[in-house]
Amino acid sequence: MKAIALNKYGTADDLELMELPEPKVMPGEVLIRVKAAGVNPVDWKLAAGGLDPLMETAFPLVPGWDVAGVVEAVGVDVPEYEVGDEVYGYARKDWVQLGTYAERVAASVRLIAPKPASLSWQEAAGVPLAGLTALQSLKRARVGSGDTVLIHAAAGGVGSFGVQIARVLGARVIGTASERNHDYLRSLGAEPVVYGDGLADRVRDLAPEGVDAVMDFVGDGAAEQSLPLIGDRSRIISIADPTVVEHGGHNLWVRPDTADLVELGRMADKGELKIHIEREFPLEQAADAWRLNEEGRTRGKIVLTV
Structure with a gap:
């Protein structure tokens, strides 16, 4: 699969479009075909080594924790989802490597929820973190x-x-x-x-x-x-x-929480939550998305379309 990744800690200039192996889908996980991925300041701070004292990291490192996409496969013992379900989530694993700036990502069911029906893929990807x-x-x-x-x-x-x-x-x-x-x-x-x-x-x-x-x-x-x-x-x-x-x-350090994602989805579908997308970039232009995010003047969200 295609993914944006780094071979070492670095900056936007070090991001590369790579061909990486398909993610393994462990018990309790689903494989998501990524439609859009949110860009957050933590992505480029982590890639620069800023969270190295806190989090286990492995390379090549695919950044990104926000995702919206379609379930493509389910692991063992996943009664919550079926192939074809539309989901979104804060796919932060217990170590940093296999993120959402990719064509596919595996995520535990505790990290995701049904995608709000009223939101586009880009809007949904801008919500989780x-x-x-x-x-x-x-x-x-x-x-x-x-x-x-x-x-x-x-x-x-x-x-x-x-x-x-x-x-x-x-x-x-x-x-x-x-x-x-x-x-x-x-x-x-x-x-x-x-x-x-x-x-x-x-x-x-x-x-x-x-x-x-x-x-x-x-x-x-x-x-x-x-x-x-x-x-x-x-x-x-x-x-x-x-x-x-x-x-x-x-x-506060945000935690993945399915119930909270469901609550956010209800707000969105009731029209109580509007998601402002400042810019959309194709996956290949992730470096440009980071540079814009680093300016610190973004109104709303920046997302990658995959």
């Missing part, structure tokens, strides 16, 4: 009806989901973003503010009593800037700043 991160962050912060939530990097891949899911949960959302993305945030249901110096004052102009929860989806000191705005610091969640735990918050 970012959507799960946003949903699990909001759950960890116990966000519910009547809460005011501050979301940092609200126009990005995770932030766009966070705004919409928080609104579904009944919360009011204040979101940080550059001015060019303020109309986009308003369309999602958030009240936008510019990030940077003076942020706390700008947020208090909108919410004089402060906020009930903070979602830090960017790092760069965003969680620390938010400390004066919140009373219960256990409701500060960061996916990018481990030091948040020193202030009483939580450093």
